[in-house]
Amino acid sequence: MMHYIKAKSILSTKNGMNIYRGCTNGCIYCDSRSTVYNMNHDFEDIAVKENSLDLLKKALKNKKEKCMIGTGAMSDPYITLESKLEYTRKSMELAYRYGHGFTCITKSDLILRDIDLLKKINEKSKAVVQMTLTCMDNKLSKQLEPNVSTTTRRIEVLRKLDKEGIPTIVWLTPILPYITDTKENIGQIIDSCIDVNVKGIICFNMGMTLRRGNREYYYNKLDELFPGLKRKYIKKYGNSYTLPSPKNDELMKLFIKKTRQYNIMNNPDKIFKYVHTFPCKNKSVQTTLF
Numbered sequence: 075m076m077h078y079i080k081a082k083s084i085l086s087t088k089n090g091m092n093i094y095r096g097c098t099n100g101c102i103y104c105d106s107r108s109t110v111y112n113m114n115h116d117f118e119d120i121a122v123k124e125n126s127l128d129l130l131k132k133a134l135k136n137k138k139e140k141c142m143i144g145t146g147a148m149s150d151p152y153i154t155l156e157s158k159l160e161y162t163r164k165s166m167e168l169a170y171r172y173g174h175g176f177t178c179i180t181k182s183d184l185i186l187r188d189i190d191l192l193k194k195i196n197e198k199s200k201a202v203v204q205m206t207l208t209c210m211d212n213k214l215s216k217q218l219e220p221n222v223s224t225t226t227r228r229i230e231v232l233r234k235l236d237k238e239g240i241p242t243i244v245w246l247t248p249i250l251p252y253i254t255d256t257k258e259n260i261g262q263i264i265d266s267c268i269d270v271n272v273k274g275i276i277c278f279n280m281g282m283t284l285r286r287g288n289r290e291y292y293y294n295k296l297d298e299l300f301p302g303l304k305r306k307y308i309k310k311y312g313n314s315y316t317l318p319s320p321k322n323d324e325l326m327k328l329f330i331k332k333t334r335q336y337n338i339m340n341n342p343d344k345i346f347k348y349v350h351t352f353p354c355k356n357k358s359v360q361t362t363l364f
Contacts (some may be wrong), residue, residue, distance in 0.1 A: 079123060142202075146179030150180050243345060
């Protein structure tokens with residue numbers, strides 16, 4: 075389902091945007107379902123900001139300084155609708171036309187459709203693709219994230235992007251307590267990131283967050299997929315916002331050790347700075363300096 079809405083503005087103060095409001099990925103843990111975001115329609119009934127491209131064109135044209143344009147924080151920019159509407163691709167075209175950089179967070183292989191634009195932007199300034207990886211077991215992943223590309227496919231996407239010289243970042247979050255918080259799972263994800271040459275892995279801690287809206291949805295899914303596990307969550311975490319894995323210390327040691335060993339950025343603040351910093355005009359100068 076979808077419907078169109080008129081937006082008053084498109085870019086945030088930090089140059090982020092969400093062309094779509096709501097999501098059809100179906101991830102059982104999604105924070106964007108939280109009532110704090112005041113969504114007044116069903117989460118799967120996507121609100122498409124029909125004037126978003128006009129607003130973006132005006133904003134980019136009038137910007138005094140070039141910047142990185144980001145999308146995907148609240149809704150995957152490559153949900154199924156994008157294959158038909160192409161709003162994300164058209165926004166990328168605008169970023170290229172007006173000399174800005176581009177970054178997005180996704181779980182979809184549909185981004186490969188736009189690899190031509192990503193390459194053009196990266197040659198001119200900078201393009202960074204951020205991909206979420208939470209579970210190496212494709213069967214389990216399909217339960218947790220039912221409407222997205224399999225983890226195996228996402229890793230293939232990262233490999234193809236690397237071959238085209240497009241830098242990538244992986245979001246290793248959320249890690250679901252008693253479900254994906256195993257040494258085997260985390261180790262395999264990090265090994266895959268090493269294999270496809272990601273520049274950084276964002277991991278705040280091994281665990282997840284829950285608040286009103288997404289907590290109820292998540293617990294309903296636990297009852298459906300993992301009977302009895304909800305009671306374990308309630309006993310341990312109550313109504314806490316943060317739900318750290320009981321194995322957090324062990325898994326974070328593994329994460330820090332492996333990322334340091336292979337020179338992969340692991341500090342979220344430093345990764346965010348890298349992603350959102352627009353490069354100097356002369357890339358050769360930048361390479362010489364750093």
